[in-house]
Amino acid sequence: MAKADKSGAIAELKSEFESSSAAVLTEYRGLTVAQLKELRVSLGGNAKFAVAKNTLTKIAANHAGISVLDDLFQGPTAIAFVKGDVVEAAKGLRDFAKANPLLVIKGGVVDGKSMTPAEITKLADLESREVLLAKLAGALKAKQSQAAATFAALPTNMARLAEALRAKREEAGE
Numbered sequence: 001m002a003k004a005d006k007s008g009a010i011a012e013l014k015s016e017f018e019s020s021s022a023a024v025l026t027e028y029r030g031l032t033v034a035q036l037k038e039l040r041v042s043l044g045g046n047a048k049f050a051v052a053k054n055t056l057t058k059i060a061a062n063h064a065g066i067s068v069l070d071d072l073f074q075g076p077t078a079i080a081f082v083k084g085d086v087v088e089a090a091k092g093l094r095d096f097a098k099a100n101p102l103l104v105i106k107g108g109v110v111d112g113k114s115m116t117p118a119e120i121t122k123l124a125d126l127e128s129r130e131v132l133l134a135k136l137a138g139a140l141k142a143k144q145s146q147a148a149a150t151f152a153a154l155p156t157n158m159a160r161l162a163e164a165l166r167a168k169r170e171e172a173g174e
Contacts, residue, residue: 013060024108
């Protein structure tokens, strides 16, 4: 590879690292081109799956301020650059790795924090961002409904208490 090509590749990888919310490193040894295409399709628009030379990727990651991945650049390495929901991309990689054991998740970085393969699998076990937000909204709405019911019950209970007191006094002849 010519020096200009290497510089261009490093710049492109650096921009991918900087614009991504996460990067997951995988080993793809033994996977066919068709399987890699299937993986790219399963990740959808959420992530970009790229194969690059370890040395160039390591240089680009260091230029982007990510040095926690240095130990993972051994053997054939491909990177999933995640632009959208990290959980969805982690699910896609996990599911593909289950179906194709030749894909091995080496680790990654999410928002600057190093992640082990086990942590990425735990991340994949989470529900999607939309589902978590919907659950949070439902919980907040339930609390508001309970508060509204409590506040609405106060005047009703006060009216019942006043009516019971009036009836008791009437019976007592007051």
